[in-house]
Amino acid sequence: xxxxxxxxxxxxxxxxxxxxxxxxxxxxxxxxxxxxxxxxxxxxxxxxxxxxxxxxxxxxxxxxxxxxxxxxxxxxxxxxxxxxxxxxxxxxxxxxxxxxxxxxxxxxxxxxxxxxxxxxxxxxxxxxxxxxxxx
Amino acid sequence: xxxxxxxxxxxxxxxxxxxxxxxxxxxxxxxxxxxxxxxxxxxxxxxxxxxxxxxxxxxxxxxxxxxxxxxxxxxxxxxxxxxxxxxxxxxxxxxxxxxxxx
Amino acid sequence: xxxxxxxxxxxxxxxxxxxxxxxxxxxxxxxxxxxxxxxxxxxxxxxxxxxxxxxxxxxxxxxxxxxxxxxxxxxxxxxxxxxxxxxxxxxxxxxxxxxxxxxxxxxxxxxxxxxxxxxxxxxxxxxxxxxxxxxxxxxxxxxxxxxxxxxxxxxxxxxxxxxxxxxxxxxxxxxxxxxxxxxxxxxxxxxxxxxxxxxxxxxxxxxxxxxxxxxxxxxxxxxxxxxxxxxxxxxxxxxxxxxxxxxxxxxxxxxxxxxxxxxxxxxxxxxxxxxxxxxxxxxxxxxxxxxxxxxxxxxxxxxxxxxxxxxxxxxxxxxxxxxxxxxxxxxxxxxxxxxxxxxxxxxxxxxxxxxxxxxxxxxxxxxxxxxxxxxxxxxxxxxxxxxxxxxxxxxxxxxxxxxxxxxxxxxxxxxxxxxxxxxxxxxxxxxxxxxxxxxxxxxxxxxxxxxxxxxxxxxxxxxxxxxxxxxxxxxxxxxxxxxxxxxxxxxxxxxxxxxxxxxxxxxxxxxxxxxxxxxxxxxxxxxxxxxxxxxxxxxxxxxxxxxxxxxxxxxxxxxxxxxxxxxxxxxxxxxxxxxxxxxxxxxxxxxxxxxxxxxxxxxxxxxxxxx
Numbered sequence: 001x002x003x004x005x006x007x008x009x010x011x012x013x014x015x016x017x018x019x020x021x022x023x024x025x026x027x028x029x030x031x032x033x034x035x036x037x038x039x040x041x042x043x044x045x046x047x048x049x050x051x052x053x054x055x056x057x058x059x060x061x062x063x064x065x066x067x068x069x070x071x072x073x074x075x076x077x078x079x080x081x082x083x084x085x086x087x088x089x090x091x092x093x094x095x096x097x098x099x100x101x102x103x104x105x106x107x108x109x110x111x112x113x114x115x116x117x118x119x120x121x122x123x124x125x126x127x128x129x130x131x132x133x134x135x
Numbered sequence: 136x137x138x139x140x141x142x143x144x145x146x147x148x149x150x151x152x153x154x155x156x157x158x159x160x161x162x163x164x165x166x167x168x169x170x171x172x173x174x175x176x177x178x179x180x181x182x183x184x185x186x187x188x189x190x191x192x193x194x195x196x197x198x199x200x201x202x203x204x205x206x207x208x209x210x211x212x213x214x215x216x217x218x219x220x221x222x223x224x225x226x227x228x229x230x231x232x233x234x235x236x237x
Numbered sequence: 238x239x240x241x242x243x244x245x246x247x248x249x250x251x252x253x254x255x256x257x258x259x260x261x262x263x264x265x266x267x268x269x270x271x272x273x274x275x276x277x278x279x280x281x282x283x284x285x286x287x288x289x290x291x292x293x294x295x296x297x298x299x300x301x302x303x304x305x306x307x308x309x310x311x312x313x314x315x316x317x318x319x320x321x322x323x324x325x326x327x328x329x330x331x332x333x334x335x336x337x338x339x340x341x342x343x344x345x346x347x348x349x350x351x352x353x354x355x356x357x358x359x360x361x362x363x364x365x366x367x368x369x370x371x372x373x374x375x376x377x378x379x380x381x382x383x384x385x386x387x388x389x390x391x392x393x394x395x396x397x398x399x400x401x402x403x404x405x406x407x408x409x410x411x412x413x414x415x416x417x418x419x420x421x422x423x424x425x426x427x428x429x430x431x432x433x434x435x436x437x438x439x440x441x442x443x444x445x446x447x448x449x450x451x452x453x454x455x456x457x458x459x460x461x462x463x464x465x466x467x468x469x470x471x472x473x474x475x476x477x478x479x480x481x482x483x484x485x486x487x488x489x490x491x492x493x494x495x496x497x498x499x500x501x502x503x504x505x506x507x508x509x510x511x512x513x514x515x516x517x518x519x520x521x522x523x524x525x526x527x528x529x530x531x532x533x534x535x536x537x538x539x540x541x542x543x544x545x546x547x548x549x550x551x552x553x554x555x556x557x558x559x560x561x562x563x564x565x566x567x568x569x570x571x572x573x574x575x576x577x578x579x580x581x582x583x584x585x586x587x588x589x590x591x592x593x594x595x596x597x598x599x600x601x602x603x604x605x606x607x608x609x610x611x612x613x614x615x616x617x618x619x620x621x622x623x624x625x626x627x628x629x630x631x632x633x634x635x636x637x638x639x640x641x642x643x644x645x646x647x648x649x650x651x652x653x654x655x656x657x658x659x660x661x662x663x664x665x666x667x668x669x670x671x672x673x674x675x676x677x678x679x680x681x682x683x684x685x686x687x688x689x690x691x692x693x694x695x696x697x698x699x700x701x702x703x704x705x706x707x708x709x710x711x712x713x714x715x716x717x718x719x720x721x722x723x724x725x726x727x728x729x730x731x732x733x734x735x736x737x738x739x740x741x742x743x744x745x746x747x748x749x750x751x752x753x754x755x756x757x758x759x760x761x762x763x764x765x766x767x768x769x770x771x772x773x774x775x776x777x778x779x780x781x782x783x784x785x786x787x788x789x790x791x792x793x794x795x796x797x798x799x800x801x802x803x804x805x806x807x808x809x810x811x812x813x814x815x816x817x818x819x820x821x822x823x824x825x826x827x828x829x830x831x832x833x834x835x836x837x838x839x840x841x842x843x844x845x846x847x848x
Contacts, residue, residue: 014535016528017333021306024444025454031305032340032444034393045416046527046539047558126306128465128533144483145510146476176483176510204709206487211810214710231484234683234705235469235742 003078004134006114006121008051012131015040015049022126026117035105037114038123038132051131053123054101054114056080062113065096077119084110136181137224139191143176144231147197151230154196184224188217191228202233238448239301239756240264245343245365247358249432250291250350254365259344265760266846268753269300269344271327272733272777274316277347278325279780284787288320288424289406289431291351297338297397297437298346300735301757304339304445304530306454308461309737311336311530318788319423320431321408321598321653322671322696325784326423329700329732330397331529331537332415337395339735340441348432357398357436359389362443370435375401377641378413378593385438398436399426400593405643406430407651409598409674413590417537417560418529421595423673423695424653447756456751460744461533469742473536474526476509478564481677483508485568488709489809490682492675493572494627495604496668496800499679499809503577507567511579512538518545522579524558534739538562542587546580548634559587565699568677569600570637574607575627585637592641598653601674603636605654605666606646614661621645665799671696671790680797680816681806683708685717687816688825689725691795694781700738701728712810714817718824729781730774746770776845779829779837783847792835795822 020036028035038053060080063071070086071093073079082102089109093102102113114121116134124134143151152169172178182191188205197203205212206229212220222228246255267273274296286292295317302310313335319326338346341360348358355374356367373381382396395415403410403426410426411419420426447453464470472480485491486504493501505511512523520543528535540561542549549555562582570585571577589596603625609615610625617623623646625632639647649657654667654674668675673696680687685704690697703724704717727746731738734753746767754765762769785794796802801816826833830841842848 014526014528014532016532016535017530018306018308018533021531025306025450028444029450030444030446032442033336034340034442035444045557045559046537047524047541049527128308128461129535142487144480144487145508146472146480146483148510149475173510174514175505202706202709204484204488206810209489209809209812211488211712229487231487232472232480233469234481234484234488234709235472 003076005056006053006116006124007133007135008053009131009133010048010050012129013040013049013051014129015042015046016128018126018128019051019123019132022122026122027112035112037101037112052101054080055099056116061096061098062093062102065092067092074115077116079115080113081115082111082113084108087111137184137186137222139180139182139222140225140227141178141180142227142229143172143178145176146232147230148173148176151195151197157196182222186222187220188212188222188228191222192217197230204231204233205229206231238446238758239305239753240269241339241342241344241445243343244345244347245360246347246349247365247367248350249348249352249356249367249434252367254367256363261760265762266773267777268730268733268773270298270303270312270733270735271314271316271329272729272773274298274314274345275325275327275777275780275784277345278316279784281347282318284318284784285789286318288318288323288428291349291432293318293428293431295348295425295428295432296345299335299339299344300733302752303735304336305447305756306457306531307736307752307756308457308464308533309529309531309740310735311532312735312737313338314732315412315420315425317425317428319425319695320406320427321424322673324671324695324788324790325781326425326695327732327781328411328420328422328425330412330414330418330420331532331737332395332418333530334395334397334414334418334439335735336530337439337441339445340443341439342441342443346437348434351431352433355433355435357385357438358434360437360439362441373435374404377401377591379416379591381436382416385436389438391440394438394440396436396438398593399429400591400641401643402592402594402641402651403427403430404435405651407594407640407643408653408656409595409602411593411595413593417590419590419593419595422597422698426593448758449755453752453755456755460748460752463748464533464740464743467743470534473534473739477526477536477538477562479509479512479538479562479567481564482567485677488682489806489811490679491568491572492668492677492679494575495573495601495608495666496679497608497807499682499806501572501577504572506577507562507571507579507582512540512562516543518543522583523561529737532737534737536563536739540583542580542583546584547631548581548584555584555587560590562586565676566596569597570633573600573604573677574633576630576633578630581630581634585633588634588637588641594641597676598674599637599640599650601668602650602652602654602657603633605658605668606650608666609658609661609663614663619646668798668800669697670797671794673697679806680801681814682712682809682811684712684714684817684821685721687797687801687818688714688717688721688821691797691818691822692721692725692825694778694785701725703728703741712814714821718821718828722825722828725778726771726774728774729777730770733773733777772845776847779841779845779847782837786836795835
């Protein structure tokens with residue numbers, strides 16, 4: 001059986017950014033959408049709001065590109081996880097990622113990506129409209 | 136029997152149509168009537184003589200505990216009178232959600 | 238925490254940019270947002286200052302809940318002295334600008350002085366600069382916002398700006414952020430224009446912390462859940478604020494044709510059902526709903542205009558989606574000017590946002606002009622050939638554009654209803670209090686609303702009190718003073734937290750206690766309990782009142798136009814009634830602990846720590 005995935009339904013997204021706040025609180029300890037691993041993008045004057053984060057690609061280019069083997073697979077969750085003790089902040093993975101969902105954090109000098117909050121993604125419970133589900 | 140002419144506010148129409156679909160109490164309302172309610176908010180309805188606003192809300196399957204505003208022929212019906220005020224033949228009954236800031 | 242404990246002060250005359258610590262003693266007494274900004278205004282400026290002079294202060298203030306996970310925690314308030322009212326102005330806005338300002342590290346931004354040439358302010362966290370705005374001056378809000386994001390190469394920058402209306406001192410110019418949210422009322426945009434400040438562009442990446450994170454998250458989760466379950470919230474999400482238009486029409490409280498009528502025949506063409514009904518071309522007005530920062534309600538509407546409609550047929554640049562009808566825009570661009578063409582209303586709404594004008598004041602000013610026209614006091618010669626008959630949709634869209642660009646008859650409409658009617662010798666036709674135009678509730682059907690309008694510190698306003706439940710149950714003036722006073726205090730507190738007052742359909746002071754007390758340290762007063770929160774609200778209300786009294790306002794300004802005091806409601810549930818303001822007002826003053834002249838007594842000031 002495939003591990004559970006985040007399912008993002010743009011039609012239900014209102015762009016309230018509760019997900020970004022929940023994510024930054026979980027991973028950074030404060031409310032800071034600029035450091036969220038999930039992002040909501042707005043298009044066409046607010047007509048469309050699209051939440052987006054790491055798809056946990058099966059063939060993960062970030063992992064292949066990493067020169068220090070700092071990115072590994074969590075076998076249970078299928079997530080690609082950054083080991084901060086190995087990451088040297090070279091940003092090669094951020095260039096390799098076709099989706100732009102692994103990002104350099106200038107305050108830590110390391111890269112960040114979604115790890116599905118170790119199986120309990122906080123963005124899911126924060127979303128008031130059911131636009132983000134975990135199934 | 137008496138005939139009531141209903142006028143339903145936009146934001147109650149969905150709820151009303153939903154309850155029409157689910158409720159057997161309001162079996163006199165069919166799908167095309169529901170569509171008509173959605174479009175115009177208008178509906179004519181037969182009820183027993185002596186029916187009250189509470190009877191009407193029950194028939195329509197609308198929650199009586201909500202602070203709905205009922206206006207009969209342009210006159211406000213106090214909430215304390217929902218169970219006692221008799222509706223007469225041919226009146227227009229306007230059903231509205233409670234007032235709130237906008 | 239909750240506060241960033243830092244404010245930004247920019248002197249536009251000297252170009253000096255200063256970061257100052259937030260005065261925590263004041264924060265402990267006034268919370269943030271509306272209250273704290275009022276305290277800074279009171280301490281920093283003579284209330285008799287001319288609103289359009291460089292000495293007026295223009296304050297953007299966030300609250301302790303702004304930028305947190307508290308549902309709707311994305312609000313900011315603009316406080317200044319308003320040119321429309323010559324009284325204190327406090328205009329609240331959502332969107333994402335307020336939270337971004339807080340994330341950049343500031344609770345508040347204070348602007349003083351006047352720049353010699355047009356400038357804009359860029360705030361990227363602690364890097365703050367004034368830049369030349371020559372390329373933007375004379376352009377629209379939409380152009381300015383979109384160009385600034387491009388020039389600064391960051392789509393995440395949030396912008397608050399003014400249009401030509403603000404630059405040219407239209408009395409009800411607003412400050413628009415995030416394309417279609419606005420600090421809308423009392424002419425705060427004209428104050429920004431008088432300072433030659435075109436825009437504020439902000440990007441914040443610092444984040445916001447709260448005092449007791451675990452307790453706060455529990456409170457945020459619980460209060461989010463109670464809001465989710467609330468019937469009022471569900472209606473706002475599904476129908477937007479325009480859900481009220483049918484109710485108000487049936488009630489007989491929907492001002493029509495400049496308040497000559499209180500019910501509008503065309504309501505069915507502009508109500509929420511009309512917004513989702515396909516027209517003859519299959520066009521549907523409403524596209525989706527949209528949230529402000531942190532908001533789990535999402536009452537905002539995103540709409541588009543039928544491309545074959547006269548207003549945009551040859552103007553492809555308006556075919557895109559944008560902010561759609563809310564109750565107040567629907568009322569002020571619809572019934573009060575007698576118009577039920579939904580595309581014309583939507584287009585006029587676009588123009589309000591694009592050019593930075595308050596639709597309520599614009600619509601009611603146009604309604605006054607239409608009545609002057611109907612009475613033959615002004616004619617086509619005055620209007621530059623425009624037929625200002627009630628119900629003329631082309632007049633609406635043309636006037637909206639002329640006013641936004643300050644051309645032709647739009648210059649006169651930019652005066653606001655009070656000055657326009659004065660100019661033509663019929664001041665009684667201006668539907669205003671303290672110079673500010675009414676929202677979409679008639680004071681004869683909603684008596685408590687009338688008292689709220691008359692006593693609101695920023696002039697006629699429907700958002701500073703909440704007497705709806707009492708007004709629905711009873712159409713006399715009896716028993717309205719107490720709920721009016723209590724709700725004014727409560728809302729002054731809510732406006733100072735950074736949350737939205739639309740939460741109040743589900744939340745009472747208890748919910749704010751949970752959120753504020755866990756977000757903020759309590760200072761020497763200990764916890765932020767119910768009593769302290771309400772006292773804070775009352776203190777804010779009284780400080781605003783003192784500002785107005787010092788600015789020269791008196792009891793005589795707490796009144797309604799003669800039409801509402803003398804002409805009986807022509808129909809509706811309150812048919813035959815006039816406003817009972819003369820009995821409500823003395824009762825209200827007494828409940829407030831004010832003299833018969835409406836001045837807070839010494840003991841009231843002492844009780845509130847204001848002496």
